[in-house]
Amino acid sequence: MSEDGAAALEALYWRDEILQAMYWLLGEGLADAVDSARLAELLVGDEPLIAAELDRLAAGGYLDLVPGPIARYRLTAMGRLEGGRSFRDEFDGLTRQAHGECGEDCWCNDPRRQGEPCPSREPEHALA
Secondary structure, eight states, X not given: OOHHHHHHHHHHHHXXXXXXHHHHHHHTTSOSSEEHHHHHHHHTOOHHHHHHHHHXXXXXXXXXXXXXXXXXXXXXXXXXXXXXXXXXXXXXXXXXXXXXXXXXXXXXXXXXXTTSOOGGGSOOOOXX
């Protein structure tokens, strides 16, 4: 593989990692904007490399630079879409509903059943 090809693959790798991490941080309510030092710590990456990738992602329309004394970035609409897609692709098998939670196909998610209690959430009857 050529050096250009290796650099392109590394850029794709970091794009996915950064957008996934920022999507996760936003979704969990942990941060809506981050700086390169925080992301480098989270992703176990070299801070100057992460800073350069954040600049590149901002230039590509995935991130907005947040005004302030420290360079912080937030996802744009395009960044949220790409970060979400990449996150779902990466973690699809791990992000199913938890035990006792209703899945997307549960009848209680049908708009025609709105307001009706879901049998899976009804309290269990005590045994006599």
